Amino acid sequence: MKFDLRSILRSYGILIAFILLCIVISVLSPVFLTLTNVRNVIRQSSIYGIMAVGMTFVILTGGIDLSVGSILALAGAIAAGSLRAGVNLGLVIIVALAIGTGCGLVNGLFITIGGITPFVVTLGMMSIARGLTLIYTKGYPISGLQESFRFIGGGDILAIPFPIIVFILTVLIAWMILTQTRPGRYTYAIGGNEETVKLSGINSNLYKTIVYMISGIVSAISALILTSRLNSAEPVAGQGYELDVIAAVVIGGTSLMGGRGGVWGTLIGALLIGVINNGMNLLGISPYFQLVVKGLIIIGAVLLDRLRQEQA
Amino acid sequence: MCGISKSFPGVKALKNVDFDLLQGEVHALVGENGAGKSTLIKILAGVYKADEGEIWLKGRKISAADPRAMLDAGVSVIYQEVNLVPYLSVAENVFLGREPLRPSGLIDWKTMQTAVEKLLEPFKLSLNPFARVSTIGPAYQQVVEIAKALSLKADIIVMDEPTAPLTGSEVERLFEIIHSLKSNGVSIVYISHRLEELRQVADRVTVLRDGERIVTALLASLSIDEIIKCMVGRQLTEQYVKAGQPAHEEVLRVEGLSKQGVCSDVSFHLKRGEILGFAGLVGAGRTEIMQLIYGYKKKDAGRIFVNGREVAIRRTRDAVRNGIALIPEERKKQGLVLGLSVLDNSALTILDLHARLGFIRWRDISNLVREMVRNLGIRTPSLAQTVRNLSGGNQQKVVLAKWFLRRCDVYIFDEPTRGIDVGAKVEIYKLMDALAAGGAGIIMVSSDLLEVMNVPNRIAVVYDGRIVQEFRRGEATEEMVIGHALGLAAKGLEGASV
Numbered sequence: 010m011k012f013d014l015r016s017i018l019r020s021y022g023i024l025i026a027f028i029l030l031c032i033v034i035s036v037l038s039p040v041f042l043t044l045t046n047v048r049n050v051i052r053q054s055s056i057y058g059i060m061a062v063g064m065t066f067v068i069l070t071g072g073i074d075l076s077v078g079s080i081l082a083l084a085g086a087i088a089a090g091s092l093r094a095g096v097n098l099g100l101v102i103i104v105a106l107a108i109g110t111g112c113g114l115v116n117g118l119f120i121t122i123g124g125i126t127p128f129v130v131t132l133g134m135m136s137i138a139r140g141l142t143l144i145y146t147k148g149y150p151i152s153g154l155q156e157s158f159r160f161i162g163g164g165d166i167l168a169i170p171f172p173i174i175v176f177i178l179t180v181l182i183a184w185m186i187l188t189q190t191r192p193g194r195y196t197y198a199i200g201g202n203e204e205t206v207k208l209s210g211i212n213s214n215l216y217k218t219i220v221y222m223i224s225g226i227v228s229a230i231s232a233l234i235l236t237s238r239l240n241s242a243e244p245v246a247g248q249g250y251e252l253d254v255i256a257a258v259v260i261g262g263t264s265l266m267g268g269r270g271g272v273w274g275t276l277i278g279a280l281l282i283g284v285i286n287n288g289m290n291l292l293g294i295s296p297y298f299q300l301v302v303k304g305l306i307i308i309g310a311v312l313l314d315r316l317r318q319e320q321a
Numbered sequence: 322m323c324g325i326s327k328s329f330p331g332v333k334a335l336k337n338v339d340f341d342l343l344q345g346e347v348h349a350l351v352g353e354n355g356a357g358k359s360t361l362i363k364i365l366a367g368v369y370k371a372d373e374g375e376i377w378l379k380g381r382k383i384s385a386a387d388p389r390a391m392l393d394a395g396v397s398v399i400y401q402e403v404n405l406v407p408y409l410s411v412a413e414n415v416f417l418g419r420e421p422l423r424p425s426g427l428i429d430w431k432t433m434q435t436a437v438e439k440l441l442e443p444f445k446l447s448l449n450p451f452a453r454v455s456t457i458g459p460a461y462q463q464v465v466e467i468a469k470a471l472s473l474k475a476d477i478i479v480m481d482e483p484t485a486p487l488t489g490s491e492v493e494r495l496f497e498i499i500h501s502l503k504s505n506g507v508s509i510v511y512i513s514h515r516l517e518e519l520r521q522v523a524d525r526v527t528v529l530r531d532g533e534r535i536v537t538a539l540l541a542s543l544s545i546d547e548i549i550k551c552m553v554g555r556q557l558t559e560q561y562v563k564a565g566q567p568a569h570e571e572v573l574r575v576e577g578l579s580k581q582g583v584c585s586d587v588s589f590h591l592k593r594g595e596i597l598g599f600a601g602l603v604g605a606g607r608t609e610i611m612q613l614i615y616g617y618k619k620k621d622a623g624r625i626f627v628n629g630r631e632v633a634i635r636r637t638r639d640a641v642r643n644g645i646a647l648i649p650e651e652r653k654k655q656g657l658v659l660g661l662s663v664l665d666n667s668a669l670t671i672l673d674l675h676a677r678l679g680f681i682r683w684r685d686i687s688n689l690v691r692e693m694v695r696n697l698g699i700r701t702p703s704l705a706q707t708v709r710n711l712s713g714g715n716q717q718k719v720v721l722a723k724w725f726l727r728r729c730d731v732y733i734f735d736e737p738t739r740g741i742d743v744g745a746k747v748e749i750y751k752l753m754d755a756l757a758a759g760g761a762g763i764i765m766v767s768s769d770l771l772e773v774m775n776v777p778n779r780i781a782v783v784y785d786g787r788i789v790q791e792f793r794r795g796e797a798t799e800e801m802v803i804g805h806a807l808g809l810a811a812k813g814l815e816g817a818s819v
Contacts, residue, residue: 185427189427189428190426190427190428191420191422191428194409194413194420194428197406197408197409198406198409198413198417200408201406201407201408201409202404202405202406202407204404205404205405205406205417206406206417206418207388208366208368208388208398208400208404209388209392209417209418210388210389210392210393210418211417211418268406268407268408269408
């Protein structure tokens, strides 16, 4: 295991903020620290937290993926539609994951071979996938899904909600990939200096494409969880999720310039956003106001990171 | 290794150039910027594809030359721009693309560490294999690049301006390393603008000019003057332009300039028409001192007088308003907006002077810029040309144009001739001299010892954030300047071997 003081410090800064926030909210609202509420917060965080794990890969290469919310909607809608058509559950899951991965592949190909900036490609994909969802659903929710599917979003294993287990597994696997495998290290290397990666005889286009596929597949995982939980695929599902997802990554200390950061920060970032949402709900603060606060926190997190960089 | 022959008629970057490299030799490749050295190297590395010509390695013809294939064939290039990944560790950079794996497919850190330690051993330096590359100095980064090449079992290593970021003792260390590589049968292509170094390392030299090979010969058979003549195609009358006699009028005075951890109590003065050189090692604080004067970084203490009047410089804007210009060290990063045109770049400093009611008067500005481009001899097809596409020397001149247009009293040049060829250097000396003759005061920070000893009227030697000694031109020997730059004189060790 490698030990990196600065990245640990960076994560700890957020961790301290996170713990302080939890203390403040639990003082203000006695409901906050109850088991039911904590489970709820983490379960809700899981959905965009899982997506944020994929986004961490993308941002580490210096890219961005704006299409995650739309990919979620498309994968969710087609999964729900297939279930209603009587397709076997295992196959439905595979189809959903394939759709997510496929969207990511398209993103990756346009970015690498097409040479278009990630912002533009994924902005386009954001619209395309949303449009396809609306075409497929004709604008109506697809609901009333079979009981066995409900487990994904609502089931427990040893009293732990299944989405939380998936979230934790995603983080662990991602951490493993990022720190212990070549594709993971190349993800960092591409964000740090892509030219060098190319000159080292590494097919950087391949690894850049892979990160968008990872982002796509985790969006599809979240799609299954969300659709199962709501027992319905909404055509507008996941709208605006890219904000929370990118926020979780950035708050978690991953640099938008690429090359620096990691998935543990993203975990804390996702939980922090969950706690803010939940805490403000508990305190009866208007959801409109919540958006403002979230925006301020994103900017504040990056500002803090920058100040810390300057000191170093 | 047989002969490499290739031509590149489409782009005219290389015209039917032959180049051969013997086992265990150091072959210097020299030429002005734009002569085709980089193109040749990139073809050898498989980055570019030659239009015509063939590459032969050890008697075998290389058919498909891509970066991977050439690496596998034992060709390793250390590019001029440091090509490391800043946030990865030393070990990971050395093994980038070839990480040792455990049977499980995970990266084998232990093996990696042992291998890197073994590679670094001959360099005799303490470098943690898991230190991030962004935290180690440029000399160490160079070492990491060499270690990387060695780990590739390269028998051909190309070094593009390896000594540019290095200080004197580090250069010596590098030469030792090169000699030991040589004796192990490694062949080295050595590209450098510092011709005086070549004699210490190279066996043969090839001179390129305008994409053509002018000569390949034993280095011992050519004098530096002859090499220069081949490079520029004409005899340079003199390599350095010595600054003329300064006036008496003082244009800049700095008193007690200090900043924690950067410099302490720096005081000096500069007369109109004078060129003041700042010598010292990389990291001695020369660039930082200039940035403090210019208001780019905040100073803790110190007073600055321009034309005898004290001025408050808190930000760069204040410096420019008071007639101080800074031509920064890294022209691509700090001096130019690479994606903008020659016109836009040159006009950046004078937009405020040529506007009416907030609207820019482009006609006036383009006339001024056109004239300046002509005066400075900037080779560009048009003012609309993107600066990125100009050669290094011409880019540097655009930075100059930008400041000359502003008509400042004090020009601070930070490493003005780094990475540019001999011909362009002389032109820049001449421009500095013309500025001085026009009444401006000039500060020239330079790590090129001969240059800083020969061009300026006076030299201030900086060591550890302080000016430790001042010399008039001709007063000091090279050894004296180096001694002070190393801080030896300060410790009473003058005359110690350096």
